[in-house]
Amino acid sequence: MHETVSLGRIAGVRVAANWSLLIIAALIAETLAVSVLPATAAGRPAAEYWVASVAAAVAFLAGVLAHELAHAIVARRCGIRVDSITLWMLGGVTRLDGDPPTPRDDLRVAVAGPAASAGIGLVCLLLAVGLRGMAPVVLVAALQWLGAINVLLALFNLLPGAPLDGGRLLRAVIWQRTGDRARAAVHAARAGRVVGFGLVSLGVVEVAVTADVGGIWLMLVGWFLLVTARAEERHAGLRNLLVGVQVRDVMTSDPLCGPDWLSVQAFLDSVVRTARFTAFPLRGVDGRPSGLVTLHDLARVAPARRVEVRVGTVGTPLAAVPTAGPDEPLIDVIDRLGVDSQARPVLVVADDQLVGILTSGDISAAVQKAALADPVRSGPGGSAELSLPETVIRRS
Template sequence: MHQSFSFGRILGVKVGANWSVIVILWLIAWSLADERFPVVAPGYSTTSYWISGVLAAVTFFMCLLAHELAHSVVARRYDVHLEGIVLWLFGGVSKFTGDPPSAQAELKIAAAGPATSMGIAVGFFALTRLVDGVGGSALAGAALGWLGWFNGSLAVFNLVPAFPLDGGRVLRAWLWGRHGDKRRATASAANAGRLFAYVLIGLGLLQFLIGGFVGGLWFVFLGWFLLSAAQAEASQSMLDDQLHGVTVRSAMTPNPVVVPATVTVGQLIDGWMFDHRCSTFPLVDREGAVTGLVTIARVKSVPADRRATTPAMEIAAPPVELVTCQVDEPLWPVITRLSGSADQRALVYDGDTLAGIVSPSDVTRVLELTQLGNPATIQAPPGP
């Protein structure tokens, strides 16, 4: 899920949102202000209903964020890093850069989200009773009650044993612990996810037939999303299994050609690109520290008449946007980090020394070689 705008970091985790959040926020606020609140709490002004609706909608997305952050807090205890959270139309998507080390860890990480949502639901229901008990605002009670109901529904829905929902991960953890076979457990949980997705799509089509267009469309979209996500999770798990035992050293292109950070784009082309069979060039300062990364694609973006005067650093990806790793790290977690990085490249270090680069073509090569034999025997290609 692509991020449209960022909220910065919360508890060390990058948090962003897709543009679809604006749509769903408006729909929730509208449905509460125009339909629900006037029925359960009559007698208030239209402005009051809309203010309450907007506040409830925003609070609900904060609850969604708490649900996702709960996964992160527990995951850190098992050295599983959460790279980022993106809120979107159907809730939140957390991007982990590795898998839990054991079935028990998977179970605890997966259960943290629904447990948090259920705890929030109980808290809102308690506040609702308190407001009602002291004769407080009926509108405030209605908003609190709705938040309690929606968080409870979120917890229950996420516990459905269908991948990639939290309940599907709980199912995978249970099967993994029982049979000791993570790949088999993932396949079973993904199959359950596909089945549940088809059920939702079927319910949506049924609603179409009986005239429930909006509800039917919602079920179909949700089913389609879960189906796509289940298939993607299953594919990623197979790749993880395929690359088991493969380190970054086996995939990287070693001894990258480095270029002084002071050169222009024209000098880079004439002095390095035509002389070396490389598509990626780290820029380094006088001490040898990497200050940026330039690819052929970035060079091509500079008009020909400006290449002689444009500093290479001006078009380089800065270090903060680059993925870095050590030569003996497992390859799969690094691959999962590449998708959201600048140019999808990783700088590989041996201690403090730049030792290589991992590019998409390097990953493709390793994946093809793992189909031919023992992945542990794969050797890195010769350097440029």
């Protein structure tokens, strides 16, 4: 989800919108102006329909934002830092920096969004009823639509499968019953795959039977749920396996570390030649870690220039290298690095000193060992394929 524009802060939460939001806004306005409003409030000029439709589309998106803000505000009350809210084509995503501490909090955060949507929906419906005969018919029709769509939004989000709010609710309930959050998350994600599959199937049937393009939308939403639920299931499985594993348990201690003031040629001769690694931490004259250089970086220097170029200038400076503390839970580091980590090693630093290096191979090995030690917790579906998970949506 790139190409977002910031909408500033609301109630202290960073809010951004993806450009794809424009597509949904245009689609909603068009549907309202061309079919919904003329059907419920017939015989008005087209301009009137369009003004009401654009206003209703904007109000709908404001309702989606209110839904996400409700999640964010309740999460903050539970002591969780809220990273941001992003609105996009298929709704909103609230990113939380951490998990609700108890099943009760998990439930409260999950319920807040649908409760806000249902509340907004009911207010709009009541207004529509109250204003009938007093306000312009197009306004009443628009309020009626807004009311219905918000109630629908609440109900849809309560479908019991992650990443939908209903899935979070399911997770909270299973967590409360079993006391095992990680397993509860795995179950909720599996339910999400079922819900996603169900929606895709419904969409296919709708397109086949009614030839209505609305079915394509359903398929799209279902597909998104399927993919997200699958990623969540993997992540929950990983979290389950890595309970209690710290970076120091997995890292390679006292890695081969080269001086950053050497020339590339001297570095190749004295450090690289006898090593079997592809990446080397660098240290400055003060002994502190200063960055990382890979064989790939070194290969970019023309042989003729190897004696004059310093290795420190071709590597990646420390500020741009991912780092971790030795006592950090491994799963937190994996979460933090997320999708953009690829195969870059993580330098493990404590008190300004390099104490280890963590590669994707180290992580992969740790996961596989944990799975071997506890096949029950890893569950079906295994975890051998896990190196770095694609945490596209983290704990939304």
